[in-house]
Amino acid sequence: MDTREVIETYYDSVNRGDWDTWLTLFKDDVAIDEQLAGHVEGIEILRGAIDVMKRGYSKFENVPRHVVVEGDEATVVSHISAANAAGEPIEADVANYFRLEDGKIAYMANFHDTVPFQPFTSQDLG
């Protein structure tokens, strides 16, 4: 897949809850700077995050509003409409930056405000 196809598959799989497909998009040694989780490395971290996503969100939609692709880089500005496990709504604008190597996501960073995600972060997920 080229960069645009990877990005389209990323959002399509997230919005379908198809986490198995989502995981195939990343390199094994992917590095991620995530606003809530901080700097993480390795696909196993992502595999573990899927469970948190499934338990922490009763709804999760991440709809791209603007996609810019240039070579192996892409930035997507999107809007998240979600709800925590108890159904409390979350609405937020997010920017995701991607850098690919060999057709897979090697680095990803996201930028968003923290307050809109408090219904998610304040949960006790055990």
Add this chain to the structure above:
Amino acid sequence: MAKPEDITVEDKANQFDRIFASTDPVEIANKAIIARYVYATNILEVEVFDRFVIPDYVDHDPTPGQEPGLEGLKKAYHTFLEPFPDVLFVFEDIIAEGDLVFGRGVISGTHQGEFFGIPPTGKRVHWTGTRLFRLEDLMVTEGWINLDFLGLLQQMGAVPAPPAPPPPDTPPPHITGAPATREETKAIMQRLVDEFWNEGNMDVADELFHPQASSPSAPGLPLGPEGVKQIGQMFRTAFPDYWIRIDLIAGEDDRVAARFTQGGTHEGDLFGIPPTGKTAEWTEMGILRIADGKIVESWYDVDMAGLMQQLGVGGDGGAEQPVGAEAGAEA
């Protein structure tokens, strides 16, 4: 111009429409980082700076007494938080090219604590500022700022306000038109600097400015080239050897922003201040909005406090610190 008190926390710096204006993945990410930065300042979530500011961050316009690096940057926000507990930073525009991101903002707050020796006045004040950041690998490495610090001191009654024409009863027209390229917008800024300001060719304003161009930074001036000429003639009369240079510049297809250094010898009247014979050098940031190849709107944040300090003039309102040292609001 938006009233700061009307802007909610959610609105602060979420300039996503302006973020879209870029067509480069890294530029868009850089803008999003700065939007995130401003949001974090408003909820004093300064520990999150670790995610996008390098430890050896260089502040070119530090608050007086500001410690170096990232830790100094975090602490600098308290400089404003104590005198203005409800301080609010709002970006009204954001412009990026390459590794540079300019943000034009309005800062507001209620003066409830001592501020550089000025006792609390209880006044609700607001002032403008333009921030500039350089980023490398999605991390902020350097920062600059120009604030209307003199305007802030005037609102607090610490220095007298110079006479100024009142703003018009009706707002200026919002002019729209075809965009240009970023190279074209930068060329317009360069001509303004070279021909109008450095060569003193006032007539070039007729070519560069729309007949109804306005400047929210100087709402009392006549619209169009006439207002620009008044400012140009005033400064060139006050400083006959006036010069200005562009230090850093970023262009988009309908905006161009620059950081300037300028100077001259004070040999003529300036805002009623008689000539001092002193040589001064001060900084500024300016943003032009371009439509159909003409400047239709412009914003300026000038270190007038620094200029006044170098000229040895100003009020005796109790400002004990070197107020001209580009006291930074870090937004």
